[in-house]
Amino acid sequence: MYRIGIDIGATNMRVALFNDAYQLMERAEQKTEAHLGVAQALEKLFDMIQQVDPNQFASGIGIGAPGPLDAAQGIILDAPNLPGWHGFRLKEAIFKRFGKPVFLTNDAKVAALAEAKLGAGKGCHTVQFITVSTGVGGGFVHCGELFSGFHGHASEVGNMIVDVSGGNTLEEVCSGTALLYESKRLFGNEKTAKDLFIAAKNHHSEAEGIVERWITHFSAGLTSMIQVLDPEIFVLGGAVMLRNPWLIKHLTDRVETLVYESMRSNVKLKLASLGEDAGLYGAAMLVKRRD
């Protein structure tokens, strides 16, 4: 069974055709240019779908897109990176054109699915994936299926409250955006989160303090997730993690001191392994086999 996966990002849209073994057969990519409206974006998607699957082999089309979105109805909601797309009935538009089942879920969740089934979580029974990039998102994969929660909002982990006294959510302290802000504040407007991590490695004390605070907050979030969900493994992805894999060890050490003693030997954090393509693979996995 062939499947199409679509990854819609703030900058690029990517479309790929996968065979039954999730081998990538064909791919296409175009700029999203969200600010130019949905009509042009939809035309580009139609073209790319046609291009990767000219003979219409695919049984269905899966899409990962930035949230918030209405997965059941297949509608883009208030995605901050897709200005002007609010209310865009993406699923309906693609179904009308191709007449195949279309599935839509947020980008962190499709990446979770891919990492759980083919990436760093392969072979694990339950995987909590967390992505730390512009924001902090995640997806919980249980027995090979995404756990979406009763209202479809499970794993919106960026809004976990880890610091009542400081008034901070996980995302407010741990996102790439928060690190970028701190880097600019300390080192000037042209600097990025990367400069902050370099300064911390060179023992710049304020930068060290910010990275230390990041580790403290993220460890608190991981600990709370362990206490609630007890996943077999955490897979951590997104630009902040992928560019700083050394953080994994620091987080593991810290979390081990925070969880209940009975859980200490079970703390298992791994770096995501599929890189940028996780979203494409995971989107294709949304297409269910029809038995």
Next chain:
Amino acid sequence: MYRIGIDIGATNMRVALFNDAYQLMERAEQKTEAHLGVAQALEKLFDMIQQVDPNQFASGIGIGAPGPLDAAQGIILDAPNLPGWHGFRLKEAIFKRFGKPVFLTNDAKVAALAEAKLGAGKGCHTVQFITVSTGVGGGFVHCGELFSGFHGHASEVGNMIVDVSGGNTLEEVCSGTALLYESKRLFGNEKTAKDLFIAAKNHHSEAEGIVERWITHFSAGLTSMIQVLDPEIFVLGGAVMLRNPWLIKHLTDRVETLVYESMRSNVKLKLASLGEDAGLYGAAMLVKRRD
């Protein structure tokens, strides 16, 4: 099918026989007297099982007991309220005597099962039960089954970290033990948590501050659970909640301000409805039907 449910508490042990419709047919109760050792407690359990089910109708025996315990092996571990019971192979001892399947799980989880199936969560698809008494514990019931997590430690929510800056776990601020401590500190050694709540109602400013802090911390914990799990409903039990049902409204209002906007209309907290017997019912529910 008949089932036996056993609830082992720090003070009392209760045993009941249930019919297929979970009607309580017979019950027995004796003092635990944990400090007198496990042999006398086991004899009492044997007597009570014999007493409620003299003709051995029951297909199996379910037990709820204070954690931590090893559910898979059926062993009591370091339960602070059961001194001297460490390593007690409860499941094996009862199986040897009666030759029926025996199931052991922690008391918060069996109460969760009962509240989800027969109590305040009846008819709901996913229920997060939280009990606030001596400690803070919980159980997540998904499609009628307890979700235990990969290592059997899901829903140990007392150790969620909600206050990095203040250095507090949920249990450290929100348990009955924490409230009792504050009450004694403010009003004298003979006072209880109840006096603290009365003083707060009478606008004693320090007491008000402590209750406010309790609401703030507990709301943070609930919010994080919503963001991770997105349950259909929370059922809140345990002495602190059952004696102060007015807290439900305060918690609901607060949590609604903390969750992502898309979740605001879905915040649903209810008071547990089975009272003290939740543990007995839930223990019986551990006994699986043999099809």
